[in-house]
Amino acid sequence: MKTMSLIVPCYNEEPTIEIFFDTVEKVIANDPETFKNIKHNYLFINDGSSDETLNEFRKLNTKYPDIVHYISFSRNFGKEAGLAAGLQHAEGDYVAVMDVDLQDPPELLPKMLQIIQKEQFDCVGTMREDRTGEPPIRSFFSRSFYAVINKVSKVQIIPNARDYRLMTRQMVDAILELPEYNRFSKGIFNWVGFKTTYLKFENAPRSAGETHWSFWQLFNYSIEAIVDFSDVPLKIATLIGLLFAFISIISIIFVIIRKLLFGDSVGGWASLVSILLFVGGVQLFCMGIIGNYIGKIYLETKHRPQYIVQEKK
Template structure:
């Protein structure tokens, strides 16, 4: 079993995480009797002592603890991709190092996969207790929106924390795209998946590195990656205003023929022009988002650069 653990400035949590997970393995000898486990930590360009913590663990447990260290911060999605590409286990788990993903679920997750009825055991929070109400509101709104406009259904409150078979991991690795939204990719590849629920857990140490703005941008990335509906909206809005403009031209011509050159309505005309201009910029912004994604994909740059590996 390979445990993939992406980290960014998580120095205070790493030793706590390692000791907690090791205790879970030690307390469940029956479930893990025939299972060798390895840790694959991914240092996503941290600027604290995260890498040193990895080195210490690797020296103390060279057969169990491995790590990758990026040359700079490439983002969590790059960390997940790197972990999946370097994991060697028949079962592969993705976990957060802050213990908001309870390791105590691992025995049940493994037993469920070994039964042969599922290819993936995911996790989801029963509630969002302890989270700011505004963040919970926008989270619910995001899931409601993306599940309405995307063919790939994403489970609300689902975590990246999951245990997968090698077959599912290999299928994920066949998707080489640069722009990644893992929750969507996990569901896009299919496979039989079940979910375990757990109560929201506080961080073991440190503070979250996700700001509201980062989460908002991440949600935009997800919508662009898994839905073409925004482009269709832009097309519909553009077509609608083109149709209305034709009607407006006809009205102006008829008015000229019947009533002469009557000048008036400058305020309404300026307002209408500003409104249409705003709509045009809005639609161009949507199109620009998709073009930007295409631009990044066509460069074929690597998702990450590894500077150190053990």
């Protein structure tokens, strides 16, 4: 009999955990034909929560020790660390990644499993049909992010795709061969390849609680994604440098010719200072791009663990 592991990263999700567990159990119980030869288990990841999330895991583990397991970090390491920990510790023949807030509908699990088993796919991902209920400014920046990263990266990322997916053991093992510290899972899932299809679903509200992703956190996450999967920003910085070098050469030639032909001095200190400030700003911008890449290299060379486990059951 094959097994299916459900990886569920959590950060301050105390109100949603029991609701999530009961909902998934009901979905599996209502489709005995699909799951008749599948044993399932849960691997919850406590990403340094400050509420009673860990106690909720302990209660479920005590009640269902055979199917509920958890890993608790020593502090908050971020969602990517939680996903990495889940993939490294999951033992199922099939591995699903889900959010605990039920915005990833568990009702899709039977269909995802059927597609992998009957149509020989290695991965079934999910994507939202729309972003109903989301602030317009957030939706605009999300669309812009996907447009930018798919322009600058060789790895194409499906717009509105979720981390929610079901994968075969072969694909999970391939992902685990990527040891990098700086991770962007959506990009990694696509980078390893394998035969993948996507299911669409309508956007749904959280089952309880509030999102822990601020606009600024999402913006930083998008910058990290672009840096992790493209060197185009470095090329842009190089082109900007070449452009301004060319402009400066033309300006110098113009000033020299003007002096030789007309003999008048160059005036306009205010405009000169403005140009210097502008060029200085462009230089700092380009240095910031380079510094971002150097910072990533610095973190990689430290060889620090992605997370530290404090408790495990």
